Amino acid sequence: NLYQEKRRPQFHFTSRRGWVNDTNGMVYHNGKYHLFYQHNPYGWNWGNMTWGHAVSTDLVHWEEWGDAIHPDQMGTIFSGSAVVEHDKSSSAGSEDESKCFVGINSLANEKNSSGFRTGSEEPIVAFYTSAGNNSPWSRGVPFTQSIAYSNDGGRTFTKYEGNPIIGEIAGGTRDPKVFWHDSTGRWVMVLWIENDKFSIFTSDNLINWRIQSDIKGFFECPEMFELPVDGDPSNTKWVVYGAAGDYKLGDFNGTEFTPETGKIKFQHGKNFYASQTFNNIPDSDGRRIQMGWGRGIDMPDMPFNQMILFPVSLTLHTTEQGVRMFKNPVKEISKLHNRHWDWQSQEVSTGENPLSDVSGELFRIKAVLEPRGADKVEFVIRGTPVTYDVSSEQLTCLGSSAPVSLKNGKLTLEILADRMSIEIFAQNGRYYMPIGADLTENPKSLELCSEGGNAFVESMDVYTLKSIWT
Ligand code: FRU
Numbered sequence: 001n002l003y004q005e006k007r008r009p010q011f012h013f014t015s016r017r018g019w020v021n022d023t024n025g026m027v028y029h030n031g032k033y034h035l036f037y038q039h040n041p042y043g044w045n046w047g048n049m050t051w052g053h054a055v056s057t058d059l060v061h062w063e064e065w066g067d068a069i070h071p072d073q074m075g076t077i078f079s080g081s082a083v084v085e086h087d088k089s090s091s092a093g094s095e096d097e098s099k100c101f102v103g104i105n106s107l108a109n110e111k112n113s114s115g116f117r118t119g120s121e122e123p124i125v126a127f128y129t130s131a132g133n134n135s136p137w138s139r140g141v142p143f144t145q146s147i148a149y150s151n152d153g154g155r156t157f158t159k160y161e162g163n164p165i166i167g168e169i170a171g172g173t174r175d176p177k178v179f180w181h182d183s184t185g186r187w188v189m190v191l192w193i194e195n196d197k198f199s200i201f202t203s204d205n206l207i208n209w210r211i212q213s214d215i216k217g218f219f220e221c222p223e224m225f226e227l228p229v230d231g232d233p234s235n236t237k238w239v240v241y242g243a244a245g246d247y248k249l250g251d252f253n254g255t256e257f258t259p260e261t262g263k264i265k266f267q268h269g270k271n272f273y274a275s276q277t278f279n280n281i282p283d284s285d286g287r288r289i290q291m292g293w294g295r296g297i298d299m300p301d302m303p304f305n306q307m308i309l310f311p312v313s314l315t316l317h318t319t320e321q322g323v324r325m326f327k328n329p330v331k332e333i334s335k336l337h338n339r340h341w342d343w344q345s346q347e348v349s350t351g352e353n354p355l356s357d358v359s360g361e362l363f364r365i366k367a368v369l370e371p372r373g374a375d376k377v378e379f380v381i382r383g384t385p386v387t388y389d390v391s392s393e394q395l396t397c398l399g400s401s402a403p404v405s406l407k408n409g410k411l412t413l414e415i416l417a418d419r420m421s422i423e424i425f426a427q428n429g430r431y432y433m434p435i436g437a438d439l440t441e442n443p444k445s446l447e448l449c450s451e452g453g454n455a456f457v458e459s460m461d462v463y464t465l466k467s468i469w470t
Contacts, residue, residue: 003469006440007299009418010362010467011336013062013291013308014299015052019044020306022175022221022243022274023291024051025068025082025126028281033059034124034154035291037308038079038274041067044305049076049131053154059289059311060332061468068157069128069148074164075138079175079221080128080145083187084280085114085206086180087122113205116149116160124150125206126157127189129174130164142168145176145191147206165207170194175221178206179279184254190215190222192242198222202255212255217263218242221274225288226252227316229323237316237323241266243274245292247325249316266325268433269400271296271421272309288314289330297420297436309434310416310423319430326429329416333364336465343460348377348450354457355446360464363417363446367460370409373453380447381417382439386424395426395433402431410458 008014018041025036032055039052051069054062069077116123126148132141144164148157166176173193181188181202189201189209196217201209215222221243229235240257241247245267250259275292294307312327341358348354363381371377371390378387386397388404388411395404404411404426414425419440424433446462 003467005302007302007420007438008304008469009307009420010469011060011416011465012294012310012418012421013054014304014306015039015054016064017303018042018052018305019046020052020304020308021046021293021295022079023276023293023308024079024128026276026278026291027082027084027124028278029084029124030121030153032057032153033278034082035062035308036068036082036126037293039067044303049078049134051077051126051128055154058332058335059330060335065154068154069126069159071135071137072130072159073137073141074130074144074146075132075141076134078129078131078134078143079274080126081177081179081276082124082126082279083178083180083206084122085116085125086280114149114207116151116206118151121151121153124154126150127176127178129176131174143171143173144168145173160207162207166191166201166209169199177222177224177276179225181252181254186254188224188254190224190240192218192220192222195219198240198242200255200257213257215240215257215259217248219244221276223276224252224257225277227288227314227325229316230318231315239314239316239325245272245275249323249325261322264324266432268402268431269397269435271434271436272432275309277314287330290314290327294421294434294436299420307420309421312429312432315429317430324430327432328425328429329414329423333416333465336468337364338464338466341462343457345459346457348374348448348455348457350374350450350452350454353447353449355448355462358446358462359444360446361419361444362465362467363415364463364465365413365415365417365446365460367413367448368458369411369413369460370456370458371406371411371450372409372456374450374455375452376450377411377455378447378449378451379413379415380445380449381415381422382444382446383442384422384437384439386413386415386422395424395431397422397424397433397435398437400433400435402426402433404431
């Protein structure tokens with residue numbers, strides 16, 4: 001039975017078989033979330049890089065489609081992004097101006113500026129790195145940037161005949177992230193050039209790109225987007241990050257990013273890498289949704305390897321240290337809720353386990369705790385401790401730690417436990433720690449314990465979760 005193997009994650013995306021790494025080409029198109037990913041269709045380890053493809057209507061249940069983009073004589077297919085070539089060109093300007101632009105707008109549509117559109121549907125246009133030299137049939141060929149497009153909702157892709165669209169810059173230049181910049185009415189690409197350098201390019205037609213400026217401080221897999229601060233659309237900041245996910249905040253005028261912060265650490269633990277966010281999410285939704293690679297979560301004895309982390313929504317909030325990014329599991333997770341237990345205003349005495357009645361395989365836990373007299377508060381999730389140490393202000397799981405300060409004496413935790421992972425969101429998503437953990441041989445129990453004194457549960461919800469594969 002598909003997706004029923006012992007170590008198959010039950011609410012995270014994995015490929016039916018073969019290796020998976022970076023998320024690629026994340027785009028929303030006609031009611032479907034498209035997730036592409038670095039994929040080796042022919043082996044359990046990295047190699048033969050191909051874009052795998054999965055599709056969802058709710059961010060939670062995924063259907064694996066056939067592989068989308070295959071290696072060719074220009075190279076194997078490394079990471080990149082995708083956009084929907086929409087009708088918004090020239091939306092900038094004042095009301096009066098935009099009236100004048102109406103004509104230009106419709107012209108632009110009819111003009112089909114990339115020339116890729118063949119039917120009534122807006123095409124999906126994917127940008128990837130042709131990793132020359134990375135396969136026997138592309139030996140001696142440099143790394144370049146290429147396009148493939150789809151006029152059938154991502155069912156099939158055609159490689160652009162004019163590839164590459166950006167020739168060799170440095171030895172391993174890669175990972176084009178393209179997005180629409182509304183106020184300049186242009187497409188923007190951020191590309192990893194070499195060492196710690198990204199470059200920003202702009203284009204009117206997705207094909208011809210002009211280099212504009214550089215961003216320093218990041219390695220591989222660029223990502224860049226705008227977010228409101230504290231939900232206020234009139235006060236926004238731009239976020240830039242690379243594969244490690246640590247970010248800078250700043251301003252972007254369509255050609256140049258001006259950082260306002262140094263690099264801010266965001267991901268804790270060893271298992272987060274190479275994430276990106278969806279392009280083309282409808283304004284009515286307005287979320288910035290990210291998915292990343294759960295790097296290093298090996299799947300021994302399985303026909304597949306590595307997993308994709310649970311989708312999260314990114315927001316900016318003012319904190320005592322300034323504006324910070326927060327991440328929380330997408331709300332659609334509630335579709336998976338199965339059994340539910342809840343607690344309110346309850347003392348946790350040492351040696352007692354308020355969760356002794358709970359049993360299950362897959363869990364979502366949401367808790368607001370006050371350590372009060374305790375030195376340590378600990379969840380034991382299917383035998384695996386997630387420990388908060390009050391004096392060192394450290395949250396620890398399986399050797400990974402995050403520095404987490406209490407807020408008004410409170411620790412807010414959300415924990416997702418699947419067969420092969422534990423994802424921890426602390427203080428309403430300000431700290432994030434995804435951890436690879438093989439729970440498959442472990443007890444199906446949960447514990448909450450305090451050490452050194454009594455702790456207090458302000459509120460706690462525990463859900464068992466349903467599999468997305470049944
Ligand atoms: C990041 C990365 C990317 C590259 C891809 C190759 O994990 O090294 O820079 O495009 O993986 O699979």
